[in-house]
Amino acid sequence: MSTDFLPGKTRTMADGATLICIFVAVLMLVPARAVFKGIPLSLTPGNVAALFAGICWVCAQLTLTLGMAKGRTPVRTGIFVYAIAVLFSYGYANYGPLPSDEVKLSDHAIVLVAGNCAVALMMNDGVRGLIRLDRVLKTAVVCGTGVALVGCCQFILKLDLTQYMVLPGLRFTSDDGFVETREALARVAGTTGHPIEFGVLCAMLLPLAAHFAFQAKGRGEPVLRWWICCAIIAAGLMFSISRSAVLGVAGAGLVLFIGWPAKRRWYTLLVGLVFLGVIKVTVPSLLGALYNLFANIGNDSSISHRTYASAVAAKQISLHPLFGHGPGTWYAGKHEVFDNQYILSTVETGFVGVAAFAGIFLCAFYSALRARYLSKDPGARDLALTICASLVAPLVGSATFDLTAFATVTGLTFVLVGASGSLLRTAKQLAPHEDQFGVLYWVRYRWAWLRDLVTRRRRRTVVAEPVG
Template identity: 55%
Template structure:
């Protein structure tokens, strides 16, 4: 019998995957030429997602989710607060360069909000959500392969990735390869080694989840373990304290939630990986040890902490709304390698609380899904998403995280994943309640038939 396999229609997951590939495969410094704002193809795709979401909300035939969702509520509050900050600060005097940057920053945040909404509402099933997560891991693996070439061979593939219609943006002045302790710190396709390291720390648990899930389903899991090894190697090649601290925070969450067997296997794999890195990159393990052992005398840490009083003085000038999103920028103002300080100065208390609130909401929702679900793969994914979202909370204290679109986009994407998981779990529970409501009358009917002897027992009782 001939069976025809119909092609799958493009949906929200397809559009999100296209965004992910544009984000992680194209070099971060490539922007679209001919635009008044410096926007990358991924950022334009994110804005397109917002248009698609708005259009889908106007009709009821696209399958886009509607109704209450904590993640959607959190991003609505976040967006409204940012608009309030933007409106207040731009109503006052701002130099033309800072006003242009405020406009540009608002457009970028509109893209982040759009991305989160499409992931939360526009992905129709867990299978399609897995498809998106696979695209994220594959994109991160490609970035790590580029980093491997940069680290081991001093070959920067991004210099040859020149595409017609794209130009180098202003981040061209930031090198993708930086020296530290006679080693190369590499950024892969991302904008900076710190961003690449923190992003690799976020993607490593996702790659491990896909490996565990494939094995539990009897599918091929080797490809995902290879991706996990490559991403972990990329994390090491970033030579970043932020990446190690973030991975330690995520690892603690995972170890607390995993079974004893998985903990032992993971710790054993970690020891083997360190031995592999010792052979692949001699001196790298020692460099990481010195980064933490000599942290008290490290010039980069001293630079990060000496500007706290100055930041507090700037914050005191406008503690509620700040001076304007994106208006505190390098080459004109002192650099704060701390997103919390930078947000306090730029967006005030409203901006910091809304930023932290969105991430915390994602963590809480993901852990709630883990508590509600009985599917071990869904429970593990909820735990994994919560662990991944701990990394930007920690990383925001060590670098200006929101200044880097790559890790910021993935952070908002994962918050959207938490919302989508909660939606799927609620739908499953509603289906179970509906099924049980149909089964209960049938159970009562069967009980009545048994008690009455198929309708004859009561008649015999009456005649006697």
């Protein structure tokens, strides 16, 4: 929707995309350890923005005049199933005896789940059209570039800008810095809570930045700005010195290389080799440190700890196999750290919860691929492939660290899940006749065609005989 603001110009009215842009900016640019003072649940500004978006989504669903999409979609169904599964686990855990500290953390976890689901639903239903969807994703790339720039300052200049980024009314939850060390090199976190989270966040944003860089020329937009974003985000990924980041960007790259044309593949390989050459010259020991993460994996203490923690998890899962110990009740300091979101979800929410968690990714992948199949616009088709690639990073990263324990990467994951649903809605509106009844229509049509082919049935024409 738009309204006249100045002669010859239009002003876009605030909508669901506006709320998500605000959420993304607050989520990424405010340090992850900064929470509101005086609130016992330790809510971040991003959490509050997500909950506000949820309230707006509920109110907009009650009207027909605010432009909110209605109706079932795969992403919407997946989000509701996930929310119900977590609620069942929450009720099951609180039905029995729980220590007071775990009750408090379980309440906190439910609030966070509600916020994340609200963001995905607002993206799915409130972001209408490719222009508004691009606006949200461009905001994510620009803000992510800011996060990566903070990380580059931490690594190169040894300057932690996060100490100057605490707004009035906020406080840090811990005194730990945003910089660690590995292989005698600084591991930086930008504004996120941990270097692993920072690396996976960059792995998720890099495909989006590359998408806008490749699409800019055809749209008549400046190209250089997006390539600068790509370079800064890629540098931040390297400076995180994270195994999860490398695996995430490798998985995302594999998806892109499958769907990209050959010319773009070779161009990307050339640019990647030049980038690695620059890193080798400027920081000679960085590539060696990243190589040692995989070469010495058998002697890595973190890997041996994961093996030990798996035995602890198996015992705990056997006690509560269906609904788990309770969302948010298994925390570091009191229990073993698994560094595996799938194991953690199984322990906390049982097999029902981890299946619902995995189902969110499946619904998002289906929606994006379905939108790619329906759309005739090359830009929309490339965006669908890019969203799939970006979601591969947290999907792979969930096997190497506790994804939902980190707010920034979790929030962006749910934004991208909702983006796939929004893209599918747009694709169906632009091609309504091709998806009249979805997959069920396609299966029925193909089955009837195959049946007629096998049986070789022919229509018979009945000719009436002349009378008298």
